[in-house]
Amino acid sequence: MAPRGLPEPVLIRGTGLLGTSIGLGLRAAGAEVYLADPSPSAQAVAEDIGAGRPYRGDLTGAPGAAGTPGDTGGTVPGTVVVASPPDVTGQVVIDSLLRFPGAVVLDIASVKGEIQRQVRAGVVDGTLSQGQAAQYVGTHPMAGRERSGPVAARGQLFTAAPWVVCAGEDTAPEAVAAAEEMARTLGATVHRMGAADHDASVALISHLPQIAASLVSSRLQETPAASLALSGNGLRDTTRIAASDPQLWVQILAANAPDILQILYGVRQDLDRLISTMEDPSAPGARLDIAQLMAEGNAGHARIPGKHGAPPQAFAVVTVIVDDTPGQISAVLQDVGRAGVNVEDLRMDHSAGYEVGMLEISVLPGRKQELTDALSAQGWKVV
Amino acid sequence: MAPRGLPEPVLIRGTGLLGTSIGLGLRAAGAEVYLADPSPSAQAVAEDIGAGRPYRGDLTGAPGAAGTPGDTGGTVPGTVVVASPPDVTGQVVIDSLLRFPGAVVLDIASVKGEIQRQVRAGVVDGTLSQGQAAQYVGTHPMAGRERSGPVAARGQLFTAAPWVVCAGEDTAPEAVAAAEEMARTLGATVHRMGAADHDASVALISHLPQIAASLVSSRLQETPAASLALSGNGLRDTTRIAASDPQLWVQILAANAPDILQILYGVRQDLDRLISTMEDPSAPGARLDIAQLMAEGNAGHARIPGKHGAPPQAFAVVTVIVDDTPGQISAVLQDVGRAGVNVEDLRMDHSAGYEVGMLEISVLPGRKQELTDALSAQGWKVV
Numbered sequence: 015m016a017p018r019g020l021p022e023p024v025l026i027r028g029t030g031l032l033g034t035s036i037g038l039g040l041r042a043a044g045a046e047v048y049l050a051d052p053s054p055s056a057q058a059v060a061e062d063i064g065a066g067r068p069y070r071g072d073l074t075g076a077p078g079a080a081g082t083p084g085d086t087g088g089t090v091p092g093t094v095v096v097a098s099p100p101d102v103t104g105q106v107v108i109d110s111l112l113r114f115p116g117a118v119v120l121d122i123a124s125v126k127g128e129i130q131r132q133v134r135a136g137v138v139d140g141t142l143s144q145g146q147a148a149q150y151v152g153t154h155p156m157a158g159r160e161r162s163g164p165v166a167a168r169g170q171l172f173t174a175a176p177w178v179v180c181a182g183e184d185t186a187p188e189a190v191a192a193a194e195e196m197a198r199t200l201g202a203t204v205h206r207m208g209a210a211d212h213d214a215s216v217a218l219i220s221h222l223p224q225i226a227a228s229l230v231s232s233r234l235q236e237t238p239a240a241s242l243a244l245s246g247n248g249l250r251d252t253t254r255i256a257a258s259d260p261q262l263w264v265q266i267l268a269a270n271a272p273d274i275l276q277i278l279y280g281v282r283q284d285l286d287r288l289i290s291t292m293e294d295p296s297a298p299g300a301r302l303d304i305a306q307l308m309a310e311g312n313a314g315h316a317r318i319p320g321k322h323g324a325p326p327q328a329f330a331v332v333t334v335i336v337d338d339t340p341g342q343i344s345a346v347l348q349d350v351g352r353a354g355v356n357v358e359d360l361r362m363d364h365s366a367g368y369e370v371g372m373l374e375i376s377v378l379p380g381r382k383q384e385l386t387d388a389l390s391a392q393g394w395k396v397v
Numbered sequence: 398m399a400p401r402g403l404p405e406p407v408l409i410r411g412t413g414l415l416g417t418s419i420g421l422g423l424r425a426a427g428a429e430v431y432l433a434d435p436s437p438s439a440q441a442v443a444e445d446i447g448a449g450r451p452y453r454g455d456l457t458g459a460p461g462a463a464g465t466p467g468d469t470g471g472t473v474p475g476t477v478v479v480a481s482p483p484d485v486t487g488q489v490v491i492d493s494l495l496r497f498p499g500a501v502v503l504d505i506a507s508v509k510g511e512i513q514r515q516v517r518a519g520v521v522d523g524t525l526s527q528g529q530a531a532q533y534v535g536t537h538p539m540a541g542r543e544r545s546g547p548v549a550a551r552g553q554l555f556t557a558a559p560w561v562v563c564a565g566e567d568t569a570p571e572a573v574a575a576a577e578e579m580a581r582t583l584g585a586t587v588h589r590m591g592a593a594d595h596d597a598s599v600a601l602i603s604h605l606p607q608i609a610a611s612l613v614s615s616r617l618q619e620t621p622a623a624s625l626a627l628s629g630n631g632l633r634d635t636t637r638i639a640a641s642d643p644q645l646w647v648q649i650l651a652a653n654a655p656d657i658l659q660i661l662y663g664v665r666q667d668l669d670r671l672i673s674t675m676e677d678p679s680a681p682g683a684r685l686d687i688a689q690l691m692a693e694g695n696a697g698h699a700r701i702p703g704k705h706g707a708p709p710q711a712f713a714v715v716t717v718i719v720d721d722t723p724g725q726i727s728a729v730l731q732d733v734g735r736a737g738v739n740v741e742d743l744r745m746d747h748s749a750g751y752e753v754g755m756l757e758i759s760v761l762p763g764r765k766q767e768l769t770d771a772l773s774a775q776g777w778k779v780v
Contacts, residue, residue, distance in 0.1 A: 156627050168780040170718055174754065176627045205627060215624035218616060223635040226609045228694025229667050233601060233660055235697045241598035244539055244559045244588060245701050251634040252606035256698035260691035267687055268678040277616055278672050284612050285668065289661050295651040304650055308643035311611030314618045315639040318628050335553055341734030343743060348731050351724030360726060360756070362743045371557060373743070397553040 019195035021092025021118055021188075022046045025069055027106055029053075029060035029164050031171075032122055032155065033097030037065030038169030039200040048089055059164040077113035090114065093192055096121040100265035104132035111136075111146045118192040119150045124216060125269035126152040126180045126209040148186040151193045152209060154178040154216070155202060170201065177202035180209040217273035224255055224263060225278070231256035284310075329358045330382035332375045335395040346373055346394060353388035355381045372397070402578035404475025404501055404571075405429045408452055410489055412436075412443035412547050414554075415505055415538065416480030420448030421552030422583040431472055442547040460496035473497065476575055479504040483648035487515035494519075494529045501575040502533045507599060508652035509535040509563045509592040531569040534576045535592060537561040537599070538585060553584065560585035563592040600656035607638055607646060608661070614639035667693075712741045713765035715758045718778040729756055729777060736771035738764045755780070 023046040026033045030051075037047045037060060047066030050073055051057035061068055070087030094110040094117050096103055103123040110119045111133075121129060133150050136142035157175040177197035181190045194204045207215070231253045234242065267274060284307060291303045336342040343362075350357060359376035377385055389396050406429040409416045413434075420430045420443060430449030433456055434440035444451055453470030477493040477500050479486055486506040493502045494516075504512060516533050519525035540558040560580035564573045577587045590598070614636045617625065650657060667690060674686045719725040726745075733740060742759035760768055772779050 156629055168716070170716075170755070170778065170780040173718060173780075175629070178627065205623070207623065211621075211624070215620075215627055218620055219624060219628050219632045222613055222616060223632045225671065226613045227635055227698075228691050229664050229671075230605055230609045231695070231697035231701075232667060232690065232693040233605060233663055233697060234700050235693060237598075237601055237697075237700065238594075239700075239702075240588070240590065241594070241602060242700055242702055244561065244598055245602050246539055246558070248638045249602045249606045250701060251637050252610055253694075253698050253701065254634050255631045256694040258691070258695075260688045260695065263691050264684045264688045267675065268684060271675045271678045275672065275675050278668065278675070280616055281612050282665070282668055282672065284615060285661065285665055288608065288612075289658065289665065292650065292654045292658050292661070295654045301647050301651060305643045305647045307615065308611050308641070308646050310615040310618060311636075311639040312614070312641075312643065314614035314616060314620075315610075315636050317617050317620065317622075317625055318614075318633060318636065319622075319625055333551070333553075335556060343740050344727060344730030344732075344734035347727030349727075351727035357726050357745075360743060360745045362740075372553070395553065397551040397556075 017043055017045055017195050017199040019191045020045065020199065021192060023048055023089060023091050024066075024093045024095060024196075025050065025089070025091035025114075025117075026066060026095045026097055027051070027073070027110065028097035028099070029056050029065065030097060030099075031158065031163055031166050033095065034060040034063070034065045034164040034167035035157075035169060035171040036095055036097065036122070036196075036200065038063065038167060039172065040196070041066060042169050043199045045199075048091065056164055060167070063164065063167065065164070065167065073109075073113070077109055086114075091117050093117060093196070094119045095196075096123075098123075099262070100124060100269055104129045107133060107150055108136050108142065111142055111150055115146065117149065118186075118189045120153050120189070120193045120196070121150075122153055122155055123269070124154055124220070124266045125213055126154060126178075127213045128269050130180070130182060130209045144184065148184050149189050151182075151185050151189040152180040153193050153197065154180070154212060155197070155200075156220075157202070172197070173201035175202050176205050178205045178207050178212050180207055180212050182209070213270055214273050217270055217277055221267060221270060221274050222277050222281070224258060225267070225274070227253050227256040329376035330379040332377060332382055332385050332389065333397050334373045334375065334389060335397060336371055336373050343373055346389070347375075349389055349392045349394065350375060350385065353385055355385045355388075400426055400428055400578050400582040402574045403428065403582065404575060406431055406472060406474050407449075407476045407478060407579075408433065408472070408474035408497075408500075409449060409478045409480055410434070410456070410493065411480035411482070412439050412448065413480065413482075414541065414546055414549050416478065417443040417446070417448045417547040417550035418540075418552060418554040419478055419480065419505070419579075419583065421446065421550060422555065423579070424449060425552050426582045428582075431474065439547055443550070446547065446550065448547070448550065456492075456496070460492055469497075474500050476500060476579070477502045478579075479506075481506075482645070483507060483652055487512045490516060490533055491519050491525065494525055494533055498529065500532065501569075501572045503536050503572070503576045503579070504533075505536055505538055506652070507537055507603070507649045508596055509537060509561075510596045511652050513563070513565060513592045527567065531567050532572050534565075534568050534572040535563040536576050536580065537563070537595060538580070538583075539603070540585070555580070556584035558585050559588050561588045561590050561595050563590060563595050565592070596653055597656050600653055600660055604650060604653060604657050605660050605664070607641060608650070608657070610636050610639040712759035713762040715760060715765055715768050715772065716780050717756045717758065717772060718780060719754055719756050726756055729772070730758075732772055732775045732777070733758060733768065736768055738768045738771075 025048045027050050048069040049066040050069040072085040096106045098106045100123045103121050137147045155177045157172050179193045197204050291300045361374040386396050408431045431452040432449040433452040455468040479489045481489045483506045486504050520530045538560045540555050562576045580587050674683045744757040769779050
């Protein structure tokens with residue numbers, strides 16, 4: 015039952031949203047899991063919801079001399095998952111490598127280069143042996159929520175999410191195998207990538223969207239309610255992630271500052287260009303310049319892959335008007351199921367002040383007409 | 398059957414996405430609708446899908462002298478809906494006021510101040526009489542799609558959408574009544590607002606998100622596919638509207654340049670602040686400054702109203718794991734319906750490379766536990 019290739023027991027250091035979710039998922043897969051968090055209350059919540067048993071060893075003192083575990087309370091972990099806040103992750107990784115010789119140590123922080131550098135620096139300054147450093151592997155599960163803390167945790171948080179594994183040249187094969195096994199056990203898909211490529215990637219696909227959502231939302235602070243009442247899905251979608259935790263994001267942005275800065279310089283250049291064009295929108299070439307900027311947005315957007323890695327915009331949308339009463343949406347989708355058509359994506363589109371909504375059902379393009387006919391025949395308003 | 402208070406027949410000038418959708422919706426409500434578009438092919442498509450009959454009059458020559466309709470082909474419209482591209486809307490409005498004395502003339506362009514100014518300028522320079530100008534009312538249906546053109550039109554496009562009506566001080570009451578009647582007939586909710594307030598509002602809730610989505614997407618143009626494969630809903634949501642039509646947006650942005658500029662100056666200030674902080678992220682106060690910026694994003698985001706004008710974040714989310722096979726989602730929602738719980742919002746959360754997804758069902762917070770229990774009892778994986 016327990017996952018092969020993942021040395022047990024597993025000690026999770028840090029019981030926030032991600033650490034607790036990993037504990038829940040590993041326990042569900044039959045693994046032996048121990049939990050440790052500097053906050054007794056966070057740890058207690060994680061234990062209460064079944065993410066693992068309390069680790070009884072002492073993690074507060076200095077780790078034992080190399081090759082000598084400290085006070086383990088009788089539990090010597092085979093794998094340590096460092097799920098601490100990003101800004102102490104490097105330090106907890108090194109502590110774990112020293113404290114638990116032979117254990118695989120992996121972390122799950124959102125930025126990988128800086129932690130890898132800290133481990134390498136430990137080898138250079140003699141804190142860590144080459145062999146100890148080889149037991150470390152950096153990983154990054156691309157999952158999260160707008161909510162944080164162990165209460166928001168769920169064992170299936172990583173289902174279908176990418177999980178990046180950043181092995182270095184010197185990383186021990188069994189460490190990489192353990193990380194990949196854990197990711198697969200939790201239902202994620204493994205992506206192998208160097209730390210530098212990873213950090214450049216997340217700067218663009220994760221950190222930039224977060225910054226943009228925050229910058230847009232920040233402008234809404236003084237907006238009259240009558241204006242906000244006109245808000246549609248455009249604003250809602252663009253700003254959804256602006257609800258994220260500032261304390262967490264400070265650490266992420268600070269850790270990946272160089273990569274993010276390169277991107278922000280490009281954004282500022284585009285923004286300056288747009289501002290100076292819009293300061294004189296009737297000047298020759300001004301409109302062409304704005305159109306060019308929008309077209310560049312089109313071109314970039316078209317490169318984002320769709321569901322299951324499918325080419326973008328590969329699906330056709332069938333839109334059905336539904337009342338806002340219990341059972342309406344299920345009734346529509348029941349008829350979709352009867353028609354034998356698979357729902358590739360689903361979205362409710364609605365707006366303030368009205369008690370109906372539009373259910374947008376994405377299907378393979380070849381099935382659109384068939385589904386439209388089937389739903390219309392059942393009396394649904396397909397638009 | 399025909400809408401009361403909306404003088405007929407209705408002539409729609411411009412058969413793009415919005416004009417054609419209005420025609421479809423008004424015809425479905427029993428109104429007599431004529432269509433005219435400078436592009437014969439666009440007009441033919443609109444006619445073919447049932448948006449109205451061709452207008453036989455001549456709209457190409459100069460309008461008749463005030464009080465004398467030009468060549469109407471025997472059809473004198475009671476209401477003219479100007480659905481031309483934004484940058485010619487003012488001109489077509491004035492042409493319509495001159496050509497069809499006594500008719501109510503309304504437009505549906507996304508920016509209202511400039512068109513109102515053009516109509517007032519017509520009174521000042523003697524082109525229009527006070528009485529003619531009073532027949533004009535500016536409106537803005539807050540609906541649209543990432544796709545454009547008559548083929549994408551649908552009669553229910555405006556269902557549940559806000560429709561802003563910007564009457565001036567001198568606007569004739571019957572013109573306002575006609576505009577509001579049309580909006581309600583098409584299923585929209587009427588919001589009365591001055592043109593200046595409208596333009597400032599849409600700069601913030603519509604034009605800024607569009608610009609942000611385009612700026613973020615633009616950065617993706619050169620991104621390696623391996624990086625984009627890590628994309629999640631954060632990037633997808635933030636950039637969805639970047640797929641919009643550049644030609645249309647050039648006109649919108651140019652028409653609302655002063656209001657948008659004020660906002661972009663604020664964004665640039667925040668961006669400059671973020672960049673200079675991130676250039677030295679370990680300086681004293683740097684992290685506090687980043688956290689402040691994120692917290693401002695939280696604060697602005699929290700002000701966006703939820704569905705049906707409800708307070709933001711008023712719903713609890715129940716997440717269910719579903720396989721990617723036909724009927725799964727409908728089966729879940731059928732069980733939701735049986736539990737008697739109303740679905741307030743719905744979202745598929747999934748990611749590239751994996752054949753399962755998470756169905757996020759938003760419900761009133763008081764119903765969450767009940768629904769979780771009911772679905773778990775039916776064997777669903779609720780996480």
